[in-house]
Amino acid sequence: MTVDAETLRDWLEGGEPVTVLDVRPQKERAEWKIPGSLHVDAYEALRARYPGALDGVSLPHDRPVVTVCAAGRTSLLAAEVLRARGFTAYSLEGGMKSWSGAWNTADVAAGVPGIQIVQVRRTGKGCLSYIVGTDGEAAVIDPSVDPVVYTAIAGKRGWKIVSIIETHVHADHLSRALPLRRAANARSPIAILAI
Numbered sequence: 001m002t003v004d005a006e007t008l009r010d011w012l013e014g015g016e017p018v019t020v021l022d023v024r025p026q027k028e029r030a031e032w033k034i035p036g037s038l039h040v041d042a043y044e045a046l047r048a049r050y051p052g053a054l055d056g057v058s059l060p061h062d063r064p065v066v067t068v069c070a071a072g073r074t075s076l077l078a079a080e081v082l083r084a085r086g087f088t089a090y091s092l093e094g095g096m097k098s099w100s101g102a103w104n105t106a107d108v109a110a111g112v113p114g115i116q117i118v119q120v121r122r123t124g125k126g127c128l129s130y131i132v133g134t135d136g137e138a139a140v141i142d143p144s145v146d147p148v149v150y151t152a153i154a155g156k157r158g159w160k161i162v163s164i165i166e167t168h169v170h171a172d173h174l175s176r177a178l179p180l181r182r183a184a185n186a187r188s189p190i191a192i193l194a195i
Contacts, residue, residue, distance in 0.1 A: 001079065001083075001089070001090045001091070002072070002076070002079075002090055002091045002092070002093045003066055003090040003091070003092060003093065004092075004093045004094075004098070005092065005093070005094065005098040005099050005101065005102040006102060008020070008034075008066055008092060008099075008102075009102045009104065009123050012034075012036070013104070013123075017062070017063035017064075018063055018064050018065070018066060019038060019059055019060060019063055019064070019065045019066070020034050020036065020037035020038065020065075020066050020068060021037065021038050021039075021040065021057070021059065021065055021066070021067050021068065021078065021082075022034065022037045022038065022039045022040075022067075022068045022069075023039075023040060023041075023042045023043055023046060023054075023067055023068065023069050023074060023075055023078045024039075024041070024043055024068070024069050024070055024074075024096070025041055025043045025044075026039070026041050028070060028096075029041075032096070034068060034096075034099060037068065038057075038059075040054065040056070040057050042054055042057075042078065043069065043074055046074050046077045046078055046081070047074055047077070049077070051081075053077075053078070053081060054078060054081050054082060054085075059082075059087065061086065061087065063088075064087075064088040064089065064090060065079070065082055065087050065088070065089045065090070066089075066090045066091070066092055067079045067082065067089060067090070067091050067092065068091075068092045068095060068096060068099070069092075069095045069096070070095045070096050070097065071094065071095040071096075071097055072091055072092060072093055072094045072095035072097075072098065073095075075091040075092055075095060076091040078091070079091040100122075101122070101145060101146070102122070102123045103120055103121060103122050103123060103145045103149060104120075104121050104123060105118050105119060105120050105121070105153065106118070106119045106121065107119075108130070110132075114134050114135070115132065115133070115134045116132070116133050116134070116157065117130055117131070117132050117133075118130065118131040118133075118153055118157075120143075120144075120145060120149060120150070120153070122144050122145050127142070127144040128142070129141060129142040129143050129144050129145070129150075130142070131150060131153055131154060131159070131161075133154065133157055133159040136158060136159060136160060137159060137160055137161075137162045138154050138157075138159035138160065138161050138162065138163075139161070139162065139163035139164070139165055140154075140161055140163070140164050140165070140180060140184075141164075141165045141166075141167060142165070142166060142167055142168045142175075143164060143175065143176040143177055143180045144175065144176055145176065146176065147176055147179045147180040147182075147183035147184070148183070150180055150183075150184070151180075151183055151184055154184070160184070161180070161184035161186050162186055162187055163186060164177045164180055164181050164184075164186055
């Protein structure tokens with residue numbers, strides 16, 4: 001049994017009772033993690049199929065457990081072990097790799113009549129991007145998720161993406177500006193602003 005990143009994000013944001021159990025090595029978890037998740041460094045024991053790999057883990061029985069690893073394979077083993085102990089357990093499909101692409105949106109008050117702003121939040125990494133639209137056209141600022149996300153949001157609001165603005169150029173930012181420009185057939189070049 002698996003659960004996708006969007007469903008897990010919805011559960012966590014909605015306050016659903018769920019326990020997230022990260023089974024990656026400590027070094028990987030130290031780099032980044034799902035906020036509020038529990039951790040047990042059981043990666044090697046699970047891969048070796050050691051039956052007692054999760055014996056020392058104390059988890060509440062009144063809620064589902066979602067196990068997490070880097071790519072979603074070892075967490076499948078962890079979920080299997082927990083189900084054998086009587087838990088309702090799922091593995092996060094695609095692991096932390098898929099979590100890094102999870103996103104949601106929020107409308108932001110523009111304070112200017114006729115202008116709408118949609119914040120696109122890459123929840124797995126904490127990155128924010130924006131779509132600013134008016135009069136059937138839109139600009140996307142700092143795109144970091146799949147270009148299809150931006151074109152779909154713009155399409156639902158009756159906007160054509162005409163500009164892409166990049167303000168966040170540095171090594172740990174995943175920019176989707178070039179693929180978005182191609183996907184949206186934006187007429188203006190990408191603007192890079194040093195802010």
